Amino acid sequence: MDTQIWTLYLCFWLAVLGAVLGSFLDCAVSRWAEGRPPFRGRSRCGACGRVLGAGDLIPVFSFLLRRGRCRYCGERIPADCLAAELAGALALACAGRRFGFTPELGQWLAAAVLLLALSLADGFRRVLPDRLLVLLAANRAAWFFILGQGVREALDAAAACAVPAALLALVLLFERLSGRELMGGGDIKLLFVLALYLDWAELLLALLAACLLGLAWAALAGKRRGAAVPFGPFLAAGAMTAVCFGGPVLNWYFGLF
Numbered sequence: 001m002d003t004q005i006w007t008l009y010l011c012f013w014l015a016v017l018g019a020v021l022g023s024f025l026d027c028a029v030s031r032w033a034e035g036r037p038p039f040r041g042r043s044r045c046g047a048c049g050r051v052l053g054a055g056d057l058i059p060v061f062s063f064l065l066r067r068g069r070c071r072y073c074g075e076r077i078p079a080d081c082l083a084a085e086l087a088g089a090l091a092l093a094c095a096g097r098r099f100g101f102t103p104e105l106g107q108w109l110a111a112a113v114l115l116l117a118l119s120l121a122d123g124f125r126r127v128l129p130d131r132l133l134v135l136l137a138a139n140r141a142a143w144f145f146i147l148g149q150g151v152r153e154a155l156d157a158a159a160a161c162a163v164p165a166a167l168l169a170l171v172l173l174f175e176r177l178s179g180r181e182l183m184g185g186g187d188i189k190l191l192f193v194l195a196l197y198l199d200w201a202e203l204l205l206a207l208l209a210a211c212l213l214g215l216a217w218a219a220l221a222g223k224r225r226g227a228a229v230p231f232g233p234f235l236a237a238g239a240m241t242a243v244c245f246g247g248p249v250l251n252w253y254f255g256l257f
């Protein structure tokens with residue numbers, strides 16, 4: 001019982017932290033996408049340019065309180081702000097529930113934040129920046145070698161690379177035969193980095209979850225969004241889902257044999 005209350009407490013504060021970080025990342029990445037310095041200057045309304053006060057910058061609540069509109073000019077606030085805040089809150093809270101107060105939680109929080117930044121960059125600009133991918137890989141490498149998790153996990157990671165390698169071969173073959181681009185190069189690179197984090201079964205589950213989430217999104221958003229939906233955010237969400245909730249699913253599946 002005690003540990004449950006602790007976990008709830010941890011998840012609550014991680015959700016708050018995640019919402020704040022989501023808000024911050026959304027702002028930084030949207031500035032980067034417009035070619036402005038990401039970390040400089042006060043937050044302003046995108047429509048009227050008024051500098052926003054502290055009361056306008058409380059994640060989620062400000063948006064709901066003002067019904068998604070700017071307090072000064074009444075213009076709609078882009079929904080990606082709210083989406084990034086909710087995604088950040090959800091990702092960090094789920095990691096907290098999965099890992100509890102352990103050293104592993106630290107690296108997964110960092111991974112979740114980087115995945116959110118990658119998703120936003122893919123959403124705004126349809127690219128997964130190499131710098132963020134390298135940071136994501138470095139975060140995992142630090143876990144292997146600095147924290148001494150050692151050779152066995154590193155070998156598992158190398159084995160999991162077989163999944164993106166096989167997928168890459170399939171994609172290249174398909175693209176060769178059909179002359180159409182199927183999957184962005186960034187998505188494949190992200191898969192290779194995720195292979196450092198997930199074993200091969202988790203990685204396949206992440207891919208499956210990503211495809212299901214992508215299909216659900218396409219069904220919900222309909223055709224008004226156009227054909228090109230970035231896959232990065234779904235891959236990131238699929239990976240977090242596989243890590244935080246995949247254990248029981250995989251146990252059930254492998255129990256069938």
Ligand SMILES: [Zn+2]
Pocket residue numbers: 045046047048049050070071072073074075
């Ligand atoms: Zn405004």
